[in-house]
Amino acid sequence: MTTRIRAALIVLGLLTLLALAAPLLTPWSHATLDWQNLAAPPQLAASHWFGTDRLGRDLFARGMQALRISLALGLLATLVSVCIGVAWGATAGYLGGRVDAAMMRFVDIVYALPYVFIVIILSTLFPRGSLAALFIAIGAVGWLTMARIVRGQTLVLRRREFIDAAVAGGVRTSGILWRHIVPNVMGTVIAYGTLTIPQVILFESFLSFLGLGVQEPFASLGSLINEGAQEMESSPWMLLVPAGLLMALLVAFNALGDALRARLGSAND
Amino acid sequence: MLAYTLRRIVGLLPTLFVLITLSFFIIRLAPGGPFDQEQALAPEIRANLEAAYGLDQPLPVQYGRYLAGLAQGDLGPSLRFKDFRVTELIASGLPLSLTIGLAAAALAFLIGVPLGAWAAWRRDSAGARTLMNLSLLGVVLPGFVVGPLLALLFGVYWPIFRVGGYEPGEVSFLVLPVITLALPVTAYVARLTRDSMREVLQANYIRTARAKGLGSRVVLLRHALRPALVPVVSYLGPAVAFVITGSLVVEAVFGLPGSGRYLVQGAIDRDYTLVMGMILVYGAFTLLCNLLADLVYGWLDPRVRVA
Numbered sequence: 001m002t003t004r005i006r007a008a009l010i011v012l013g014l015l016t017l018l019a020l021a022a023p024l025l026t027p028w029s030h031a032t033l034d035w036q037n038l039a040a041p042p043q044l045a046a047s048h049w050f051g052t053d054r055l056g057r058d059l060f061a062r063g064m065q066a067l068r069i070s071l072a073l074g075l076l077a078t079l080v081s082v083c084i085g086v087a088w089g090a091t092a093g094y095l096g097g098r099v100d101a102a103m104m105r106f107v108d109i110v111y112a113l114p115y116v117f118i119v120i121i122l123s124t125l126f127p128r129g130s131l132a133a134l135f136i137a138i139g140a141v142g143w144l145t146m147a148r149i150v151r152g153q154t155l156v157l158r159r160r161e162f163i164d165a166a167v168a169g170g171v172r173t174s175g176i177l178w179r180h181i182v183p184n185v186m187g188t189v190i191a192y193g194t195l196t197i198p199q200v201i202l203f204e205s206f207l208s209f210l211g212l213g214v215q216e217p218f219a220s221l222g223s224l225i226n227e228g229a230q231e232m233e234s235s236p237w238m239l240l241v242p243a244g245l246l247m248a249l250l251v252a253f254n255a256l257g258d259a260l261r262a263r264l265g266s267a268n269d
Numbered sequence: 270m271l272a273y274t275l276r277r278i279v280g281l282l283p284t285l286f287v288l289i290t291l292s293f294f295i296i297r298l299a300p301g302g303p304f305d306q307e308q309a310l311a312p313e314i315r316a317n318l319e320a321a322y323g324l325d326q327p328l329p330v331q332y333g334r335y336l337a338g339l340a341q342g343d344l345g346p347s348l349r350f351k352d353f354r355v356t357e358l359i360a361s362g363l364p365l366s367l368t369i370g371l372a373a374a375a376l377a378f379l380i381g382v383p384l385g386a387w388a389a390w391r392r393d394s395a396g397a398r399t400l401m402n403l404s405l406l407g408v409v410l411p412g413f414v415v416g417p418l419l420a421l422l423f424g425v426y427w428p429i430f431r432v433g434g435y436e437p438g439e440v441s442f443l444v445l446p447v448i449t450l451a452l453p454v455t456a457y458v459a460r461l462t463r464d465s466m467r468e469v470l471q472a473n474y475i476r477t478a479r480a481k482g483l484g485s486r487v488v489l490l491r492h493a494l495r496p497a498l499v500p501v502v503s504y505l506g507p508a509v510a511f512v513i514t515g516s517l518v519v520e521a522v523f524g525l526p527g528s529g530r531y532l533v534q535g536a537i538d539r540d541y542t543l544v545m546g547m548i549l550v551y552g553a554f555t556l557l558c559n560l561l562a563d564l565v566y567g568w569l570d571p572r573v574r575v576a
Contacts, residue, residue, distance in 0.1 A: 109287055116514040117288075117548050120536050121295050202411055209413045210521065210533045222413065229417035229522060233425050243414045254409045 008256035011248060016071060022064030030065040031217040033057060039235045051237040053227060059241050062219040067245060069214060070221055073135060074201040074253075080139045081200075082193045085146025090181050092147070093154025094173070104151065111144050119203060123212045134213055138203045142196055149192055153185045187264035195257035198250045205246060221246040274564060281556045288552045289339070289545070293332055296541055303348035303539045322348060335545070344546035349538045355546035362528030363550070369519065369527065370512040373447045377454035377508065382501060384455075385462025389470060389497075390489055401463065407456025412515050416449040416522035435525050446519045453515075454508050461504055466497040499569050506562030510555040 018025075027047055028034070034046065034056040042051040050059035092103040110118070122137035157163065157180075166176050205222030207213035214220035221242045228239030304310055304318055319325045323334060338345055344355035384404075388397040423445060424432035431441045469475065470493055478488045517529035528547065535543035 109284055116517070117292070117532075117552060120532065121292050121544070121548070123536070198409070206411065206413065206518070209518070212533065212536065225413060225417065226521075229420070232417060232421045236421060239417050239421060243418060246414055247410060250409050250411075251406065254405075258405075 004255055005259045008252045008259070011252040012256070015067060015245075015249060015252070019064045019067040019071060022061060022068075026058060026061050026064075028058035028061040030062045030219055031057065032061075039231070039238075041235065042237055050241045051235070053238055054231060054235075059224075059238065062224060063221075063241055063245055066214075066219040066221045066224055066242065067249070069131070069218070070201045070204060070246075070249060073131065073138070073204050074197045077135055077138045077142060077200045078193055078196045080135075081142030081196060082146055082189060084139070085143035086150050086182060086185070086189055088143065089147040089150030089152075090154050090177050090185065093151035094158055094177055094181060096155075096158070100151075104148075107144050107147050110141070116206075119207065120210075120212060123207055131214070134204055134207065137207075138200050142200060142203075146189070146192060146196065149188060150185050153188055154181055157181055157184055191257060191261035191264045194253065194260050198253035198257070201246075201249060201253070221249075277560055277563070281553075281560060284556060285549075285553060289336075289549060290332075292545060292548050293335065294328070296536075296539070296544055297328060297331075299539060301539050303541060305539070322346065335542075339549075344549070345542035347540055347543050349535070349540040349543065355542050358531055358543065359528050359546055359550055362526060362531065365525060366513075366516045366520065366527035366529055369443060369446050369450060369525070370509070370516045372443070373450035373515075374454065374505075374509050374512045376447060376451040377458055377512075378501075378505070380451075381455040381458025382462050382498070385459040385464075385501075386466050386489065386494065386497070388459065388463040389466035390485070392467065401460065404456035404459050407452050408460065410453070412449050412453070412518045413522060415452055416446070416519055419445050419449055420523065433524055435523075442523070442525070446523045446525060449522070450512055450515050450519050454512060458501060458504065458508070461501050462497065465500045466493060469493045469497045472496075495569065499566065502565050502569055503562055505565065506555075506559035509558035513551055513554060 023029070026049070034040075034048070034052060036056070037046050037048055037052050038056045039054050040046070040048055040052045040056075042049060048058050048060070050063060052058055053062070088103060088107070092100045118141050119137045122140055123133055163176065163180060166180055171179070204213055205220060205225070208220035208222030209226045211223070211226070214223060224242035225239065225246065228235075228237075228242055232239040302324075304315055310318070316325070323331060326334070335345065342356075344359070347353045347355050347358055350358060384400060388400050391397045420432045423429050430444045431439065432445060435442050470489075475488060475493055478492045479485070483492075516527060517532060519525070520527040520529040521533070528550075531543055532547040532551070534540070535547060
């Protein structure tokens with residue numbers, strides 16, 4: 001298990017480092033056109049290590065810029081949806097009764113709706129290509145699973161003696177939630193949170209693939225894959241580069257999340 | 270059972286209503302409108318167009334009209350595809366989308382269940398382990414990555430199947446889309462079957478069956494399979510939902526004229542009625558599949574049956 005976690009962390013660390021350091025590593029930016037090298041295969045000569053696209057833009061620079069968006073959005077949207085999910089789930093689970101029924105009924109209804117549609121509808125709300133729109137659209141559906149999991153855990157915790165002790169000691173409900181419930185569900189939250197990151201990244205790429213997400217001149221792994229798929233017969237690297245990056249990212253995050261869930265989950269359940 | 274089924278179907282209506290209402294108002298809030306073009310229309314023409322489609326009315330009135338049309342099975346006129354009703358557009362693409370989707374779902378369960386059962390039976394063999402590691406990859410990778418790669422591999426470098434320029438009736442075009450769509454579902458079904466089969470194989474009645482001298486094949490097929498299928502069947506609903514939404518991507522990747530493109534194109538063009546129609550049809554389908562899975566679940570596992 002630990003080797004798996006370590007391998008995943010190394011891959012993620014390398015990708016993050018590469019994405020952040022990319023502007024220092026390559027003379028090209030995501031938007032500069034190189035008229036001498038249109039749709040050029042990967043080469044050392046003009047420092048197009050991953051080749052260029054049809055407009056002569058460097059795929060390494062574009063790939064890394066897309067990676068930065070994926071990582072930033074993945075982490076931020078996950079953070080937001082974890083916060084909402086934990087607050088919602090812990091409150092519903094702790095208060096119980098009618099409040100719980102109403103809150104979870106809401107989650108159930110939104111859950112029953114196909115989430116791709118919700119994200120597509122929400123993404124139309126904002127000017128095309130605004131990152132805030134993506135962020136809100138993805139965050140709006142990302143918290144549901146977390147709310148359910150946290151509620152389940154809270155229902156169990158609520159009957160424990162230390163909660164009774166806190167109630168008897170006169171701690172207010174908000175204090176109990178914040179000081180006693182939330183720290184105790186943290187292990188599970190971290191494990192599932194890690195699994196939320198690749199989902200968010202996938203969502204963003206999916207929307208961008210469909211043309212609803214990140215817009216030119218910026219690139220997303222999804223939009224790069226879409227462009228690459230159209231040119232794959234003549235220039236397969238345009239497809240293979242972003243597809244490879246996205247695969248590495250998704251596999252690493254999922255492996256990490258699975259391993260964490262196996263370790264942290266068993267300690268808590 | 271019939272009464273219960275009917276009650277459950279009626280129970281879907283509120284959810285569907287929420288879906289309709291939410292999407293109706295949210296998409297109207299979106300900036301831009303269906304008549305935005307490169308060259309702006311003259312204000313008079315625009316006003317006429319809006320009046321013709323009833324878009325000049327206040328929102329609640331439009332909403333009421335839409336619901337009234339819906340009650341009669343009319344999804345309204347498309348705002349962008351001139352002279353087409355939304356119903357016609359969706360009906361033209363839906364058969365292809367459904368064919369791909371249902372073929373993929375069927376394929377996934379027909380292959381995934383035996384693979385998973387086999388992996389549980391031969392749990393310590395190298396083959397089973399490799400299979401399960403591969404299935405993890407299958408679960409993780411999205412269709413819009415797998416699809417183009419498959420097309421590159423089997424359509425371009427090693428042209429077994431045809432890709433691009435779909436001709437109706439040619440099955441060769443549909444093989445790769447169906448595989449792309451089926452792959453993650455197959456992988457997930459295999460993992461589910463393996464896990465639940467492992468659990469079932471440790472139950473007392475399996476030990477009894479073995480003790481009375483039944484061969485392991487008979488034990489597996491006759492005693493273990495049906496209870497092991499319960500969680501797999503409950504995944505049927507989400508799987509079909511996944512396959513339907515996945516067909517959006519697969520149709521885009523392989524250039525198939527299914528109905529999926531109408532959702533995305535409609536959202537980009539602000540073709541309100543088209544988007545609404547797509548969401549309604551696909552949404553209702555998803556909800557029905559979930560319901561169907563629940564009902565089959567009760568049949569497989571008498572404990573969850575509701576009187």
